[in-house]
Amino acid sequence: MKIGLISDLHVEASEANRVLVAFLIDTIKAAELDVFILAGDVTPKLSEFYEVLGEFNNADLTCQKLFVPGNHDIWVSKDANMTSEQKCRVISEICQDHGFYSLIDAPCIIEEIGFCGTIGWYDYTFASNKYDFSTEQYVEKQLMGTVWNDKRYARWAETDQKVAHRFENELNKQITFLKDKVQRIIVVTHHVPFRECIRYRGELPWDYFRAFYGSEGLGMLCLQEPLVTHALFGHVHYAVNQQVKNVKAICAPIGYLYEQPTEGLQAYAEESLACFSLAIA
Ligand SMILES: [Fe+2]
Numbered sequence: 001m002k003i004g005l006i007s008d009l010h011v012e013a014s015e016a017n018r019v020l021v022a023f024l025i026d027t028i029k030a031a032e033l034d035v036f037i038l039a040g041d042v043t044p045k046l047s048e049f050y051e052v053l054g055e056f057n058n059a060d061l062t063c064q065k066l067f068v069p070g071n072h073d074i075w076v077s078k079d080a081n082m083t084s085e086q087k088c089r090v091i092s093e094i095c096q097d098h099g100f101y102s103l104i105d106a107p108c109i110i111e112e113i114g115f116c117g118t119i120g121w122y123d124y125t126f127a128s129n130k131y132d133f134s135t136e137q138y139v140e141k142q143l144m145g146t147v148w149n150d151k152r153y154a155r156w157a158e159t160d161q162k163v164a165h166r167f168e169n170e171l172n173k174q175i176t177f178l179k180d181k182v183q184r185i186i187v188v189t190h191h192v193p194f195r196e197c198i199r200y201r202g203e204l205p206w207d208y209f210r211a212f213y214g215s216e217g218l219g220m221l222c223l224q225e226p227l228v229t230h231a232l233f234g235h236v237h238y239a240v241n242q243q244v245k246n247v248k249a250i251c252a253p254i255g256y257l258y259e260q261p262t263e264g265l266q267a268y269a270e271e272s273l274a275c276f277s278l279a280i281a
C-alpha cells in the first residue's frame, strides 16, 4: 500500500500557495497512491476550504483521501456566530461532500491497516526546558509583542489543556477500537506528537511559542500501542522523517510560500509530498 502525506497548504497565505494545489494534485496522481492524507491547515476561510477540497474531488483521484483539520482550519472570526467545535462539524460535512474521510469522526480500516486521527491540541507539555514561564503566561499566548493567533481565532469551550486531553482521549478510543481488527495502525494528527520532533532555538520569543506545538500525550498513545508504526502530523512548517523509538514520525508541510520556490511549483509539490509504502501480509 502506497501512502502519501501533505499538510499546511495554507492557501490563504499567497497566490503561490493557492496555485500549488493543482500541481500537488498532479503529483498525487503521478505517485499512484492508494491513500492520500491531508493533515490540516488548508485555510481558515470556509468558502476557500470548500473550494480546495472540491478541487481534489474534481480531479477524480483513485486513492482514498483522509483528512484531519489543523488549528487554522478551526479558526473563527470574532464576529462569526460559530465556535471551533461547530466549525469542526462543518469541516467534516465538507469532507463528506468532497470524498474525504474525516478521521476526527471515526477511524477507518483500509486493507487491514487502521487509520485514526485527531487535530490534537497543546497542553504546554512541549514548553522549552530552558525557560520558566508559568501556566498563566502560556495561557496568555503572547510574548514580546508577538501573539499566537489561536488566542484571537480559536474558540473552544474549554481550556487548552482540557481540549488537548479531550482529543487525546478520542484518539485513545480510536486506537482501542482498531487494535484487535488490524495488522498495524497509522496515527494522523495536526499537532506534533513528539518533543523529539520540535526544533528549539534557545532564544525568545521563539521557544516560548513551542509550547503551542502539540502535546506529549499524543506521542505516548502512539508509543504505548505496539501496532502503531507511524505518526503523521503537520503544524510545523519543516519536513520531518524521524524514528522515535518504535514509531516513524513524518511531517510533510507546504508552509507559507511568500516567495515562489526557486525550483518551480511542480518540483516543490513533488519534493513536499512524503510517500511511503507498507507491505500487507
Ligand atoms: Fe500551518
Ligand SMILES: [Fe+2]
Binding pocket: 041, 070, 071, 072, 190, 234, 235, 236
Ligand atoms: Fe497548524
